[in-house]
Amino acid sequence: KAGVTQTPRYLIKTRGQQVTLSCSPISGHRSVSWYQQTPGQGLQFLFEYFSETQRNKGNFPGRFSGRQFSNSRSEMNVSTLELGDSALYLCASSATGRETQYFGPGTRLLVL
Amino acid sequence: AQSVSQHNHHVILSEAASLELGCNYSYGGTVNLFWYVQYPGQHLQLLLKYFSGDPLVKGIKGFEAEFIKSKFSFNLRKPSVQWSDTAEYFCAVNAIARQLTFGSGTQLTVLP
Secondary structure, three states: OOOOEEEEEEEEEEEOOOOOEEEOOOOOOEEEEEEEEEEOOOOEEEEEEEEEEEEEEOOOOOEEEEEEEEOEEEEEEEOOOOHHHEEEEEEEOOOOOOOOOOEEEEEEEEOO | OOOOEOOOOOOEEOOOOOOEOOEEEEOOOOOOEEEEEOOOOOOOEEEEEOOOOOOOOOHHHOOOEEHHHHHHHHEEEEEEOOOOOOOOEEEEEEEEOOOEEEEOOOOEEEEO
């Protein structure tokens, strides 16, 4: 099976812009979770989607949003980018959410 | 809320030395426990997991971990490390709401 894929792998944006990141889960997986990884805060949970519904959300501002499509692919959007949003954004998929989560390579976002 | 503590931030060992990385979590209910590894330039990979049953679990590349419920611990061990084990190791807990809570990570450097 192909693993979790994320596009793009690298992004450079400026403050105030918005960005959309994409994630394709492992075939058959219906749960997609997003995490932010930074040197200072480590790995933090953003949100989880299952069958096109957001089931859980982490402690991030409303500028961070996401959605999931009927084919389980997911997108994450960050509006009004701030310098502190520079991070590696990781997507993980699992069958239903409670099992092992498998991670993609991440999208590295740099905000200037 | 669930939390995970990894007390060793950076461990330096010589090849063939034994390894033990500590992980403690705070949650009184049923938990699923994981160790992930992030090799330089690569994405997070699952080393091993514990859901139930035998508290001593074996993972890939000779790693094992022991779940001690009374101590809320899930320490990672390897009897003899290799230079290729140089990586960052993350302990994670999935207890509530289908989200992984990660520890801050332990950077392992193995000297040849």
